[in-house]
Amino acid sequence: MLRTENITSFYGEIQALNGLTLEARKGEITCLLGPNGAGKTTTMFTIAGILKSRTGSIFLEDEELTRESAQTIVRKGIALVPENRLIFPQMSVEENLNAGAFTRSSNDPSIENDIFKMYQRFPPLEGRRNQLAGTLSGGEQQMLAIARALMAKPKILLMDEPSLGLAPLVVKEIFSIIRQLNEEGVTILLVEQNARMALKVANMVYLLEKGKVSFSGSPEEIHQDEVIKRAYLGAEIK
Amino acid sequence: MFTEFLQNCIDGLMIGSGYSLLALGFTMVFGVMKRINLSYGPSIMLGAYFGTWLYLNLEQNAWLVLLGTIFGTVVVGIYVERLCFRAIKSDSTIASMVSSFVIWMQLEEIAMHLLPERTYPFPAFFAAKTIEFGPFYVRSEHLTMFILMLIIVLILHFFLYQTRQGLAIRALSDNPMASLYIGINRSKTLFLSFFLVSLLGGIAGFFILSTDSQITPFFGLWATFKGLIAMMLGGMGSLPGAIIGGLLLGIVEANVFWYGDPILRDISAYLLLFVMLVLRPGGIFGQSIVLRQRLAQERV
Numbered sequence: 001m002l003r004t005e006n007i008t009s010f011y012g013e014i015q016a017l018n019g020l021t022l023e024a025r026k027g028e029i030t031c032l033l034g035p036n037g038a039g040k041t042t043t044m045f046t047i048a049g050i051l052k053s054r055t056g057s058i059f060l061e062d063e064e065l066t067r068e069s070a071q072t073i074v075r076k077g078i079a080l081v082p083e084n085r086l087i088f089p090q091m092s093v094e095e096n097l098n099a100g101a102f103t104r105s106s107n108d109p110s111i112e113n114d115i116f117k118m119y120q121r122f123p124p125l126e127g128r129r130n131q132l133a134g135t136l137s138g139g140e141q142q143m144l145a146i147a148r149a150l151m152a153k154p155k156i157l158l159m160d161e162p163s164l165g166l167a168p169l170v171v172k173e174i175f176s177i178i179r180q181l182n183e184e185g186v187t188i189l190l191v192e193q194n195a196r197m198a199l200k201v202a203n204m205v206y207l208l209e210k211g212k213v214s215f216s217g218s219p220e221e222i223h224q225d226e227v228i229k230r231a232y233l234g235a236e237i238k
Numbered sequence: 239m240f241t242e243f244l245q246n247c248i249d250g251l252m253i254g255s256g257y258s259l260l261a262l263g264f265t266m267v268f269g270v271m272k273r274i275n276l277s278y279g280p281s282i283m284l285g286a287y288f289g290t291w292l293y294l295n296l297e298q299n300a301w302l303v304l305l306g307t308i309f310g311t312v313v314v315g316i317y318v319e320r321l322c323f324r325a326i327k328s329d330s331t332i333a334s335m336v337s338s339f340v341i342w343m344q345l346e347e348i349a350m351h352l353l354p355e356r357t358y359p360f361p362a363f364f365a366a367k368t369i370e371f372g373p374f375y376v377r378s379e380h381l382t383m384f385i386l387m388l389i390i391v392l393i394l395h396f397f398l399y400q401t402r403q404g405l406a407i408r409a410l411s412d413n414p415m416a417s418l419y420i421g422i423n424r425s426k427t428l429f430l431s432f433f434l435v436s437l438l439g440g441i442a443g444f445f446i447l448s449t450d451s452q453i454t455p456f457f458g459l460w461a462t463f464k465g466l467i468a469m470m471l472g473g474m475g476s477l478p479g480a481i482i483g484g485l486l487l488g489i490v491e492a493n494v495f496w497y498g499d500p501i502l503r504d505i506s507a508y509l510l511l512f513v514m515l516v517l518r519p520g521g522i523f524g525q526s527i528v529l530r531q532r533l534a535q536e537r538v
Binding site: 048050069070071073074075079080082086087088089090091095098099100102103106148149152 | 401402405406408409412413415416417418419420421422423
């Protein structure tokens with residue numbers, strides 16, 4: 001569904017991605033793992049069009065998106081759930097959801113229906129629909145960020161560290177949401193530090209190191225590889 | 239005595255509605271971009287000069303002047319946006335302020351050369367009349383301006399809270415990075431808000447100048463100062479703050495003018511701002527915005 005071929009991204013003169021190639025297959029959860037500074041978030045930004053790759057190309061269902069603007073890319077069906085949630089703190093929950101549907105036609109009658117569906121999927125949000133989003137708890141904000149991204153009706157959902165800064169129980173909840181979304185057919189590209197949780201849900205894993213893919217395979221293959229287990233994931237992975 | 243005071247307050251509300259309109263423009267730009275557009279007043283002044291120029295050279299028609307003023311202000315507004323806001327990186331807010339100051343000087347020079355006699359008559363829709371309400375008096379142009387301010391506020395509120403473009407403006411003002419992720423075009427939205435603010439400025443400029451029935455190059459300085467003070471009184475970035483701040487400024491000035499000395503009128507504005515900054519640095523509505531923002535940001 002989504003492919004990047006040999007992409008290279010820079011922050012000014014600092015190179016963050018160095019010829020990265022990966023693929024997220026339709027209906028699967030693809031997970032990027034790796035140490036800090038490996039280029040995980042940069043990969044997300046480059047796919048979302050916020051950073052531009054100097055080389056290579058990005059395809060969504062055989063349509064090239066490499067040079068498109070961030071707005072066009074949302075429109076084409078890639079929605080990002082950013083690191084640290086980044087909701088609109090001074091807007092109500094409902095307005096946040098409405099804003100998520102920004103790229104859809106404004107008189108699309110199904111928007112209202114979709115908001116209703118989000119409330120069904122994330123019940124804590126419904127009770128707080130008129131509350132300012134900044135006053136929600138961390139877990140609720142994460143739910144809102146996911147719901148907001150889904151409001152754009154994406155073909156693929158990019159999730160950047162959805163477990164960051166959340167209590168263990170809430171992390172569990174967020175991951176069960178991820179799994180559930182996937183079961184309903186949503187394709188997901190996930191960046192995680194929490195390798196343990198990520199490996200439980202992923203169909204395909206890419207290990208990133210210094211802006212490159214150093215390993216790719218299924219979670220089972222990772223479990224079989226002693227060196228990788230030790231080097232990247234810690235010995236506690238069973 | 240009390241009637242006198244009330245009459246002053248009515249006068250203040252009327253004049254203050256002009257300040258409110260100016261403050262709305264400043265506060266919208268500040269709310270969306272976190273920047274101050276110092277050349278807002280002068281761009282209205284130049285727009286109004288263009289309106290006067292049409293009046294003197296084409297046809298003596300107040301509608302023409304109104305449209306000319308709005309058109310001129312919008313054109314100058316776009317010029318300012320391109321030069322001082324679009325061209326400057328999003329994190330260098332001070333650079334925008336400094337360059338908008340430079341453009342201010344430039345606009346004043348242009349105005350002086352365009353119309354060398356400097357002071358020109360400025361028409362109104364209808365001849366000034368005094369309307370009586372029991373013991374109170376209101377000037378018809380003032381009342382028009384006041385009602386117009388209320389209508390504009392309603393329209394603005396509808397636009398910001400009920401339309402998609404309004405949603406984009408609010409989203410961009412709330413969290414610029416997140417607005418990128420949901421597919422909002424930043425530069426298009428900034429342009430739209432600048433356009434809107436210039437439109438508002440043109441309308442405000444026409445009605446304020448109509449009540450003065452003349453225009454001088456000093457109008458730019460005057461409008462920037464009054465608008466900035468009214469915005470700061472109400473709270474920067476707050477729409478209700480801009481309205482209340484403008485009206486408060488008008489009331490205080492009118493009373494000082496009556497009980498004190500006409501010369502004290504402008505000083506009272508600065509004094510009022512000084513007292514506000516000491517007692518409530520965020521302004522009337524700004525304090526809660528500051529607190530709410532801090533709370534929200536800590537949680538995000």
